[in-house]
Amino acid sequence: MSEPIRVLHVFGRLDSGGAESRTMDIYRQIDRCKVQFDFAIHTEDKCFFTDEVKSLGGKIYSFPRFNGKNYFQYRKKWNEFFKKHPEYQIVHGHQTNTGFVYLKEAEVNNVPVRIAHSRNSNKENLIKKYICKLSKLYATNLFAVSKIAGISEFGKNAVNKGFVKILPNAINAKKYSFDTEKRREKRSEFGIKDELLIIHIGRFHPQKNHTFLLDIFNNILKNEPDAKLLLVGDGTLKSEIVKQISEHQINKSVIIAGTRTDVPELLQAADILLFPSLFEGLPGVVLESQAAGLPCIISDTITEEVKVTDLVEYVPLEHSAEVWATKVLGIDYKFKRRNTYEEITEKGYDIESVAKWYEDFYRMNIK
Incomplete structure (x- = not known):
């Protein structure tokens, strides 16, 4: 039996926030013999979902929190990671305010599928809003949980032209x-x-x-x-x-x-x-x-x-x-x-159909 495709999801933490909880819902539902989730997070703390991820067969990698001043150190860390882990052919980024770094390093290291996923409809300040938009420059796929979230992150033009896949949050x-x-x-x-x-x-x-x-x-x-x-x-x-x-x-x-x-x-x-x-x-x-x-x-x-x-x-x-x-x-x-x-x-918000869509997407985009 072939090994499952390993997808690297990028978050700030693995706590019980909305984006993390919805991703965990999909992780529990997806066929893990075919697709396995691993996580890159920006803390060394034990988080709300740490034990469950490990029990489901997932791996967790810790990265330093990005603060602007450590740009070169942060970039180097990601570059070294992708060189050490060529098994990751899909990076699914939920933390878009640093996506312009890790998605770019993924591109440099020939990761074929690089996803920027918009989870919110606003940012706390203009600087964050601007750097979040940069993530789309290095992404091969743009996802958003709603039309308003897609417009906020990637612009109205990208949404109206169909460049952004709207994937609603789903629940059990x-x-x-x-x-x-x-x-x-x-x-x-x-x-x-x-x-x-x-x-x-x-x-x-x-x-x-x-x-x-x-x-x-x-x-x-x-x-x-x-x-x-x-x-x-x-x-x-x-x-x-x-x-x-x-x-x-x-x-x-x-x-x-x-x-x-x-x-x-x-x-x-x-x-x-x-x-x-x-x-x-x-x-x-x-x-x-x-x-x-x-x-x-x-x-x-x-x-x-x-x-x-x-x-x-x-x-x-x-x-x-x-x-x-x-x-x-x-x-x-x-x-x-x-x-x-x-x-x-x-209305399409059931977890079974949404998890199946993700599973098919991940598998179809890996040659």
């Missing part, structure tokens, strides 16, 4: 199907009975707009004083968020759950997803929430492609926290949850 929808007993058990774990439980899943990062999220929730409490907010995730802004919770004097109403492995069950327990992000590519958590039959109140900056059911309602970010709170309070959160599996799979 069956795993999120609503289950009354799981809901009861998980709510009991957090000491929640009949009160409104609002959930937010995302790293503590400016993009996720936690400050505004807390303002909205503070307004919700004026009408629903027993409501609870469940924050799932971790990140550099955690201490600042904790401070803001104290300033609002809502410590008893907010649950900081950290990074979790039981997200499907948490979505069963919740009543509403509140997601006021400043920007997104195609957020998997909104797909997961719909798969769990959960109403979603999200910002209008997020692509309409994520609305695969009527459970999603968009609210403009320029609207006040009071307006957002009114939208949340207008939802009958005690309604009977329905199974949305058919709706999600019909």
Whole structure:
């Protein structure tokens, strides 16, 4: 039996962020006798998915974090890597802000398939936005999770001319199907009975707009004083968020759950997803929430492609926290949850078909 094709995926870390989680979903589903995933990451830390990757047969390589000043050292590291590992014929880059370095070194070392994959619809500053666009100069294939993410990363012209393959994030929808007993058990774990439980899943990062999220929730409490907010995730802004919770004097109403492995069950327990992000590519958590039959109140900056059911309602970010709170309070959160599996799979967001597409793509592009 022939050895599987080994695909090198490039990330910053292997934590439970959206891009990493969606890639792991594909990794679990793909036929690993035919295609095997390995990972190049920019840390030596043990990450959320480290053990699982190794258990699935994947390898993990550590690279120094790029800071601009170490450009030549970083470039040399990649050059040496490709010379040492000629077995990699496919590099799939999800970290596009350094793609102009590692994809170029892959080209220099005759790696035939070099993918730049846009996962987001905006960048924090103009410099990052510019260097991310450079990655397409050395890529043989351009992927994006949504049209807006493709335009942001590679330009409108590249998207409109069909140079960018739009590959929506996919989920294992069956795993999120609503289950009354799981809901009861998980709510009991957090000491929640009949009160409104609002959930937010995302790293503590400016993009996720936690400050505004807390303002909205503070307004919700004026009408629903027993409501609870469940924050799932971790990140550099955690201490600042904790401070803001104290300033609002809502410590008893907010649950900081950290990074979790039981997200499907948490979505069963919740009543509403509140997601006021400043920007997104195609957020998997909104797909997961719909798969769990959960109403979603999200910002209008997020692509309409994520609305695969009527459970999603968009609210403009320029609207006040009071307006957002009114939208949340207008939802009958005690309604009977329905199974949305058919709706999600019909729109092409099921993991089986997406994983099969990747498997075929990788195999067809290696001679």
